[in-house]
Amino acid sequence: MEPRKRPGRTPAPAGRTSRPRQAEVARLAGVSQATVSLVLSPKPDGKGPVISEETRRRVLEAARSLGYVPDPAARRLAAARNNLLGVFSFTATFPTDVQHSYYPFLVGVEREAAALGYDLVLFTGSSTGGAGAAGPDALSRVRLADGCLFIGRHTPRPELKRLVEDGFPVVHLGRREELEGVAWVGADYVEATRDVVVRLAELGHRRIVLVREDDDAPASTDRQRGFLEGLEEAGLPSGPTTVFRSADPQRELTPERLRAWADEGVTAFVAEETDTGAAWRGLLSAVRAAGLDCPEDVSLALLGSPPADLASEPVPTGFDIPRPQLGAAAVRLLAALVAGEEASEPLVGCVFRPGPTTGPPRARP
Amino acid sequence: MEPRKRPGRTPAPAGRTSRPRQAEVARLAGVSQATVSLVLSPKPDGKGPVISEETRRRVLEAARSLGYVPDPAARRLAAARNNLLGVFSFTATFPTDVQHSYYPFLVGVEREAAALGYDLVLFTGSSTGGAGAAGPDALSRVRLADGCLFIGRHTPRPELKRLVEDGFPVVHLGRREELEGVAWVGADYVEATRDVVVRLAELGHRRIVLVREDDDAPASTDRQRGFLEGLEEAGLPSGPTTVFRSADPQRELTPERLRAWADEGVTAFVAEETDTGAAWRGLLSAVRAAGLDCPEDVSLALLGSPPADLASEPVPTGFDIPRPQLGAAAVRLLAALVAGEEASEPLVGCVFRPGPTTGPPRARP
DNA sequence: CGGCGTTGTTAATGCGTATTAACTAATGCG
DNA sequence: CGCATTAGTTAATACGCATTAACAACGCCG
Numbered sequence: 001m002e003p004r005k006r007p008g009r010t011p012a013p014a015g016r017t018s019r020p021r022q023a024e025v026a027r028l029a030g031v032s033q034a035t036v037s038l039v040l041s042p043k044p045d046g047k048g049p050v051i052s053e054e055t056r057r058r059v060l061e062a063a064r065s066l067g068y069v070p071d072p073a074a075r076r077l078a079a080a081r082n083n084l085l086g087v088f089s090f091t092a093t094f095p096t097d098v099q100h101s102y103y104p105f106l107v108g109v110e111r112e113a114a115a116l117g118y119d120l121v122l123f124t125g126s127s128t129g130g131a132g133a134a135g136p137d138a139l140s141r142v143r144l145a146d147g148c149l150f151i152g153r154h155t156p157r158p159e160l161k162r163l164v165e166d167g168f169p170v171v172h173l174g175r176r177e178e179l180e181g182v183a184w185v186g187a188d189y190v191e192a193t194r195d196v197v198v199r200l201a202e203l204g205h206r207r208i209v210l211v212r213e214d215d216d217a218p219a220s221t222d223r224q225r226g227f228l229e230g231l232e233e234a235g236l237p238s239g240p241t242t243v244f245r246s247a248d249p250q251r252e253l254t255p256e257r258l259r260a261w262a263d264e265g266v267t268a269f270v271a272e273e274t275d276t277g278a279a280w281r282g283l284l285s286a287v288r289a290a291g292l293d294c295p296e297d298v299s300l301a302l303l304g305s306p307p308a309d310l311a312s313e314p315v316p317t318g319f320d321i322p323r324p325q326l327g328a329a330a331v332r333l334l335a336a337l338v339a340g341e342e343a344s345e346p347l348v349g350c351v352f353r354p355g356p357t358t359g360p361p362r363a364r365p
Numbered sequence: 366m367e368p369r370k371r372p373g374r375t376p377a378p379a380g381r382t383s384r385p386r387q388a389e390v391a392r393l394a395g396v397s398q399a400t401v402s403l404v405l406s407p408k409p410d411g412k413g414p415v416i417s418e419e420t421r422r423r424v425l426e427a428a429r430s431l432g433y434v435p436d437p438a439a440r441r442l443a444a445a446r447n448n449l450l451g452v453f454s455f456t457a458t459f460p461t462d463v464q465h466s467y468y469p470f471l472v473g474v475e476r477e478a479a480a481l482g483y484d485l486v487l488f489t490g491s492s493t494g495g496a497g498a499a500g501p502d503a504l505s506r507v508r509l510a511d512g513c514l515f516i517g518r519h520t521p522r523p524e525l526k527r528l529v530e531d532g533f534p535v536v537h538l539g540r541r542e543e544l545e546g547v548a549w550v551g552a553d554y555v556e557a558t559r560d561v562v563v564r565l566a567e568l569g570h571r572r573i574v575l576v577r578e579d580d581d582a583p584a585s586t587d588r589q590r591g592f593l594e595g596l597e598e599a600g601l602p603s604g605p606t607t608v609f610r611s612a613d614p615q616r617e618l619t620p621e622r623l624r625a626w627a628d629e630g631v632t633a634f635v636a637e638e639t640d641t642g643a644a645w646r647g648l649l650s651a652v653r654a655a656g657l658d659c660p661e662d663v664s665l666a667l668l669g670s671p672p673a674d675l676a677s678e679p680v681p682t683g684f685d686i687p688r689p690q691l692g693a694a695a696v697r698l699l700a701a702l703v704a705g706e707e708a709s710e711p712l713v714g715c716v717f718r719p720g721p722t723t724g725p726p727r728a729r730p
Numbered sequence: 731c732g733g734c735g736t737t738g739t740t741a742a743t744g745c746g747t748a749t750t751a752a753c754t755a756a757t758g759c760g
Numbered sequence: 761c762g763c764a765t766t767a768g769t770t771a772a773t774a775c776g777c778a779t780t781a782a783c784a785a786c787g788c789c790g
Binding site: 018019064067068069070071072073074076077084103110114119120121122123124140141143144162166 | 505
Binding site: 023033040 | 740741742743744745746747748749750
């Protein structure tokens with residue numbers, strides 16, 4: 001009787017030479033597929049079956065000559081790891097506008113990932129159109145990797161939460177404490193800002209004003225907290241007027257306002273760094289318009305790095321956000337999670353940056 | 366007789382509630398796993414089996430209530446594709462120095478990859494240690510993707526050849542005709558340069574000199590060819606002195622040389638763009654040192670974009686290399702190769718950039 | 731009423747790798 | 761020399777989904 005044809009998927013046409021599989025390596029080496037797997041992915045603790053040196057050599061040689069590379073999907077499906085770390089950003093990772101890009105983070109991310117033996121998969125997140133578009137599937141693609149790094153301000157909470165709940169290793173770059181259970185790394189703005197304030201106090205400044213935008217992002221509130229802690233540490237008073245909060249500093253921060261502060265004895269200003277740099281720009285132009293000299297009349301500090309278009313100006317006193325280090329720290333944390341270890345310290349310190357925009361206050365009569 | 370225990374992988378402990386599978390959706394909906402698959406991933410052309418509206422509704426409802434999300438690894442394994450495109454560069458993909466990086470290319474690469482539904486795997490040739498380490502295996506790792514994009518000047522020929530011979534889809538960013546069979550996309554320097562020359566001729570220039578470096582990279586020879594073609598098209602003579610080739614233009618391009626040219630009736634110069642911008646720098650400084658005014662005495666054009674540190678200068682006449690578009694074109698070509706289609710037009714046009722450094726020649730007595 | 735399409739659903743695969751019980755060959759021991 | 765032990769390898773799974781031949785339940789027509 002003719003063997004009945006069984007249903008199922010027809011084998012691939014194999015018209016083109018496809019990538020070699022373990023089966024082909026096995027054939028070439030004269031062993032079984034299982035042996036190939038055992039040779040190519042040895043258990044780290046040497047627990048599994050032992051393969052003779054001779055066989056191992058033959059298999060490795062065969063794999064090399066065929067250019068064998070394991071299929072990441074198959075590896076993952078088989079409940080192992082594939083040495084891939086995902087990077088997902090909700091805006092384009094490589095935007096046309098370099099200013100607002102995550103490029104500096106990626107520098108560190110890539111370096112650290114390579115050092116730890118991972119390759120990076122860039123999940124093309126919210127770029128225009130195509131499969132990368134939004135929808136519940138967009139985030140689920142990251143499960144192809146062993147774990148995923150998320151960068152960006154606007155994180156879709158439910159999907160991320162879902163990933164975390166399923167035990168998928170996730171690290172967010174930037175403080176994200178409101179999302180229960182999401183690991184994150186961030187810059188220690190509190191400490192860095194406090195440091196700046198204390199140094200200003202040490203120069204002799206008694207009255208310092210923080211200029212910030214009207215935004216409750218963690219990065220902003222952290223700076224304010226650090227500012228207030230710094231004042232306290234220096235024994236300076238922190239009245240309601242020490243923080244100037246404005247949705248549009250470039251308009252509302254008038255020269256008159258500035259002169260009034262100066263008359264009240266304010267001798268130093270610190271501005272937060274934001275995407276737009278509005279706080280810093282507003283402060284700079286107001287100082288100029290008021291005819292004040294820096295650092296003779298007032299000292300200015302920037303809590304971050306200046307916008308790129310102000311690169312020709314002298315670099316102000318403040319601190320640098322170690323973005324590459326942040327990226328590297330995030331990768332280390334992610335790798336630890338992937339390995340099933342515990343999370344480590346999430347805060348990365350910023351480094352104080354001396355600059356010509358600060359000095360001792362003018363002696364007042 | 367006791368059924369003999371068969372070997373094989375023990376099922377996962379399933380200690381934590383794992384994500385629902387199609388099987389669970391099927392159970393809840395009272396259908397088979399196959400039906401779930403058919404409902405959840407319908408063939409776009411409606412070719413496959415038809416599912417009744419009633420069943421479809423039940424399945425969708427069950428999937429929704431369970432929060433079912435397909436496992437990308439399994440999906441990709443079954444589809445025999447993983448929708449990953451590799452990006453390989455022989456210098457670090459993310460160099461700290463943004464200026465000389467491949468960033469502008471990546472802008473286009475990322476956008477186009479997203480539009481086509483691919484994710485990117487980033488490989489770096491120069492990363493220390495780890496997966497990206499050098500050696501013959503380094504290139505082999507790229508096979509993990511469906512195809513790979515190569516960026517960089519120094520491509521290891523044998524390994525690349527090997528990949529191509531194995532039918533692995535490969536695209537090189539930048540002309541690379543000497544490597545048999547390697548697909549590539551590049552900028553059409555010939556056409557763009559000819560255009561610049563013709564426009565200079567239309568302004569009235571009769572004698573034009575090309576300043577280039579002593580390098581036989583395709584990018585250089587293409588510009589020279591376009592230059593000569595432009596002269597011919599404009600009916601201008603092309604003697605041996607129309608091309609000034611120098612290994613160190615900043616030293617060898619003296620003011621005296623420049624004045625000599627001017628005396629001979631040369632009224633316009635074009636310089637090639639290189640990494641260092643040496644040709645352009647040399648030309649600029651020589652013109653200044655010679656006391657010549659631009660564009661009054663001489664017209665200057667740059668065959669590319671000026672170095673970043675000259676950004677404050679007026680942007681010279683010339684053309685822009687559409688790097689993002691180049692990246693996008695490379696991805697499109699690669700995607701076509703992956704899909705088994707034929708290669709398309711590899712040249713991407715450059716756009717003429719008007720500028721203040723050219724004008725009609727001074728009327729000569 | 732028997733054969734024949736239609737329509738809807740399922741059983742039975744395959745994808746490539748990891749895992750492990752079981753088997754074989756070689757060695758040691760009494 | 762017989763049996764237990766060990767080293768080395770393999771067969772037979774599982775992983776979750778997509779695919780497709782086969783099957784079932786219908787009318788419909790002659």
